Amino acid sequence: MIPELGHYALVLALALALVQSIAPIIGARKNDPALMRLASSTAPMQFAFTAFSFAALTACYVLSDFSVANVYQNSHSLMPLIYKFTSTWGNHEGSMLLWVFILSLYGALVALFGANLPAALKANVLAVQSWIASAFYLFILLTSNPFLRLANAPFEGQDLNPILQDVGLAIHPPLLYLGYVGFSIAFSFAVAALIEGRIDAAWARWVRPWTLSAWMALTVGIAMGSYWAYYELGWGGWWFWDPVENASLMPWLAGTALLHSAVVMEKRNALKVWTILLAILAFSLSLIGTFLVRSGVLTSVHTFANDPARGIFILGILILFIGGSLMIFAWRAPLLKQGGLFAPISREGALVFNNLFLVSACATVFIGTLYPLALEALTDEKISVGAPFFNLTFGPLFTPLLLAMPFGPLLAWKRGDLLGAAQRLMVAAALAVVGIAVVYVAEGGHDLTLAPFGIGLALYVMTGAVIDLAERTGLFRLPMRVVRSRANGLPRSAWGTALAHLGIGVTLLGIVCETHWGAERIVALKPSQTVSIHHYELTFDGVIPREGPNYRELAARFSVRHGGVFVGTMEPSKRTYGSRGTTTTEAALMTRGVSQLYLSLGEPNADGSVAVRLYHKPLVLLIWLGAVVMMFGGALSLTDRRLRVGAPQPPRKSPAAAMPVAAK
Amino acid sequence: MSAVRAVLFAALVALNIVPALAVQPDEMLKDPVLEERARHLSRELRCMVCQNQSIDDSDAPLARDLRLLVRERLTAGDSDTKVVDFLVSRYGEFVLLKPRFEWRTVLLWGFPPAVVLVGVLLLWITARRRAVEDSPALTSAERNRLATLVEGQNRDGSA
Numbered sequence: 001m002i003p004e005l006g007h008y009a010l011v012l013a014l015a016l017a018l019v020q021s022i023a024p025i026i027g028a029r030k031n032d033p034a035l036m037r038l039a040s041s042t043a044p045m046q047f048a049f050t051a052f053s054f055a056a057l058t059a060c061y062v063l064s065d066f067s068v069a070n071v072y073q074n075s076h077s078l079m080p081l082i083y084k085f086t087s088t089w090g091n092h093e094g095s096m097l098l099w100v101f102i103l104s105l106y107g108a109l110v111a112l113f114g115a116n117l118p119a120a121l122k123a124n125v126l127a128v129q130s131w132i133a134s135a136f137y138l139f140i141l142l143t144s145n146p147f148l149r150l151a152n153a154p155f156e157g158q159d160l161n162p163i164l165q166d167v168g169l170a171i172h173p174p175l176l177y178l179g180y181v182g183f184s185i186a187f188s189f190a191v192a193a194l195i196e197g198r199i200d201a202a203w204a205r206w207v208r209p210w211t212l213s214a215w216m217a218l219t220v221g222i223a224m225g226s227y228w229a230y231y232e233l234g235w236g237g238w239w240f241w242d243p244v245e246n247a248s249l250m251p252w253l254a255g256t257a258l259l260h261s262a263v264v265m266e267k268r269n270a271l272k273v274w275t276i277l278l279a280i281l282a283f284s285l286s287l288i289g290t291f292l293v294r295s296g297v298l299t300s301v302h303t304f305a306n307d308p309a310r311g312i313f314i315l316g317i318l319i320l321f322i323g324g325s326l327m328i329f330a331w332r333a334p335l336l337k338q339g340g341l342f343a344p345i346s347r348e349g350a351l352v353f354n355n356l357f358l359v360s361a362c363a364t365v366f367i368g369t370l371y372p373l374a375l376e377a378l379t380d381e382k383i384s385v386g387a388p389f390f391n392l393t394f395g396p397l398f399t400p401l402l403l404a405m406p407f408g409p410l411l412a413w414k415r416g417d418l419l420g421a422a423q424r425l426m427v428a429a430a431l432a433v434v435g436i437a438v439v440y441v442a443e444g445g446h447d448l449t450l451a452p453f454g455i456g457l458a459l460y461v462m463t464g465a466v467i468d469l470a471e472r473t474g475l476f477r478l479p480m481r482v483v484r485s486r487a488n489g490l491p492r493s494a495w496g497t498a499l500a501h502l503g504i505g506v507t508l509l510g511i512v513c514e515t516h517w518g519a520e521r522i523v524a525l526k527p528s529q530t531v532s533i534h535h536y537e538l539t540f541d542g543v544i545p546r547e548g549p550n551y552r553e554l555a556a557r558f559s560v561r562h563g564g565v566f567v568g569t570m571e572p573s574k575r576t577y578g579s580r581g582t583t584t585t586e587a588a589l590m591t592r593g594v595s596q597l598y599l600s601l602g603e604p605n606a607d608g609s610v611a612v613r614l615y616h617k618p619l620v621l622l623i624w625l626g627a628v629v630m631m632f633g634g635a636l637s638l639t640d641r642r643l644r645v646g647a648p649q650p651p652r653k654s655p656a657a658a659m660p661v662a663a664k
Numbered sequence: 665m666s667a668v669r670a671v672l673f674a675a676l677v678a679l680n681i682v683p684a685l686a687v688q689p690d691e692m693l694k695d696p697v698l699e700e701r702a703r704h705l706s707r708e709l710r711c712m713v714c715q716n717q718s719i720d721d722s723d724a725p726l727a728r729d730l731r732l733l734v735r736e737r738l739t740a741g742d743s744d745t746k747v748v749d750f751l752v753s754r755y756g757e758f759v760l761l762k763p764r765f766e767w768r769t770v771l772l773w774g775f776p777p778a779v780v781l782v783g784v785l786l787l788w789i790t791a792r793r794r795a796v797e798d799s800p801a802l803t804s805a806e807r808n809r810l811a812t813l814v815e816g817q818n819r820d821g822s823a
């Protein structure tokens with residue numbers, strides 16, 4: 001009964017979505033408040049129904065109801081409860097249900113917290129949001145129904161793919177979707193603005209919290225996915241330029257550009273048309289990401305053509321929404337009035353520079369990801385575009401971006417003083433030069449490329465972020481008392497900017513150190529033999545067989561010594577999951593500060609030895625910590641007073657704090 | 665017949681998904697310089713049965729064969745380019761993770777710089793157009809109005 005109710009709830013959500021797609025727009029046209037208000041009640045109802053539907057599927061998983069085909073294919077009665085829970089979205093159908101669940105959540109939040117939006121704008125936004133929702137409800141109901149039953153219910157399920165039985169991957173998809181789908185709000189606001197043919201600085205302020213929360217979720221989501229790949233796939237890489245990763249990176253790049261251009265629009269009423277276009281692009285790239293991952297087109301253009309139902313459906317959605325929104329854009333954008341003027345050297349100019357390079361980087365990922373698919377579809381020729389291509393093209397685009405980044409916040413609006421900003425960044429530049437020199441000398445003077453330059457750039461970016469704050473608070477110039485009061489008066493968004501920029505530097509530092517000074521040993525070891533790497537010695541103590549809830553594992557125990565002192569043990573293992581007969585490699589990690597030892601197990605040999613792959617990864621944790629710092633920057637910015645004035649209030653905030661501001 | 669095929673298929677699948685280590689200790693060359701070259705080349709070559717993995721990363725048996733092949737050619741004294749050429753002649757361009765620059769890939773390699781250039785060009789054009797648009801001379805009506813305003817101001821000031 002539960003799956004049928006879940007299915008039915010989804011049908012009801014579709015019915016509501018169809019009403020919400022049409023009625024509010026008519027209301028906005030005819031200036032009928034009742035019709036406009038309709039969306040404010042249908043949106044939360046839609047959420048209630050999708051939430052029910054999602055809960056129903058979760059219940060099927062938790063109760064191990066193998067009469068549901070989806071549960072049978074992706075679950076097992078012996079699986080730990082948490083993975084029963086998370087396997088709800090560990091498959092195609094369930095993850096699409098999660099997608100619409102989050103979409104309707106955002107819709108409901110706009111309806112509930114958008115009380116101070118102009119009625120017509122709110123109606124249009126929620127209607128556009130509902131167009132997207134209707135398309136995806138239809139997609140699920142027609143091609144990817146998770147509630148299908150099996151005629152004869154099997155006794156046992158086929159288990160979840162073992163590499164997905166992991167906490168990291170359990171949280172990764174919801175975060176990623178919160179990001180992807182969050183951009184739908186910016187998209188809906190953009191299309192609504194185009195429908196109305198009117199847009200102003202307030203629009204940017206309304207959109208900003210939504211874009212910011214989506215961006216934060218996507219940032220952490222991508223970092224989480226990267227960390228998962230790092231420890232679970234077993235060969236120590238953290239970014240593979242895999243199309244699936246690229247699919248999440250593209251919306252992130254476009255979304256980052258959108259955040260920056262929206263600032264210009266909000267403060268200076270400029271870049272309006274461009275910001276609208278970016279809002280459309282960010283969500284379009286999310287849709288393309290969904291298409292890439294969900295249609296099977298990545299495995300091969302031909303498998304896609306063999307089983308086309310889902311792929312064609314998403315492709316249809318893609319064409320409808322991207323093509324449709326771009327057409328509305330081309331038709332209506334010329335109506336939007338251009339705003340404030342600015343000199344090329346100004347805060348606005350710096351943000352335009354940022355947009356130019358972020359969008360170019362995004363375009364590079366786009367062409368690199370889709371070119372092989374397009375070439376194969378058109379000429380039947382197969383080429384590969386992999387990490388070496390992206391490393392070569394991405395670096396030159398990001399370098400100017402990072403060089404310019406500290407300048408942005410130091411330049412004034414309208415007309416900035418480049419020389420003045422450069423003078424204030426002298427300390428950062430000096431530190432960078434020192435860093436480059438030290439690394440150059442330490443490396444024996446034969447390498448002036450990646451490592452010294454990378455370290456220099458990272459130091460420059462991080463110091464630049466600190467200088468930004470120091471300049472604003474008058475640190476080192478004014479008495480401490482004044483500095484403190486200035487720091488208190490500084491808008492949270494200024495702190496957020498500096499923190500997010502600092503995070504980029506932190507990530508860069510981690511990337512450079514890990515890539516350049518990471519050490520690797522690949523050896524075959526017999527028990528009691530020792531392998532050493534970077535002042536660490538690891539002794540192979542022996543093999544321990546163990547039983548897990550739904551797997552057997554063979555762990556190898558290693559004692560780790562640092563300079564002769566025992567610091568702990570590492571136990572990498574190989575797990576065999578009986579139900580699927582698959583084996584996974586579980587790497588062992590030992591964290592020392594922000595560096596890590598990484599040990600991964602290979603095949604046992606006939607002579608009793610076992611192959612191991614051992615890495616020392618210096619400062620590797622900074623790569624992901626940087627992303628967390630960026631997220632905190634976003635969170636600080638989200639709590640800025642300015643965003644509460646007349647804006648949809650971000651969730652998680654005490655009403656008391658907002659009252660005096662809202663009352664103004 | 666179909667049962668045999670099913671078993672064969674299962675065996676193939678099992679072979680592919682049992683993870684081993686990518687590079688095995690027994691594959692590695694004694695000469696560290698040659699081995700480093702081999703590793704470097706391996707990172708730029710694709711394991712053709714995998715999804716977007718280099719033969720250096722992949723656990724697939726095919727990747728191992730290719731790694732051994734690369735090392736064999738290097739030991740035989742081939743240059744890096746010769747090894748790559750050999751692999752391309754055998755497996756096609758698909759084996760290269762970084763496609764060569766040729767007519768088929770002009771668009772791929774040309775796109776990133778083209779986007780930057782077009783962006784700069786567009787910015788320049790918009791800036792120029794707006795500079796012309798936004799600082800038009802005052803119309804005669806506006807000039808009269810300005811004059812009246814200034815006059816009014818002067819009169820207020822003198823009064």
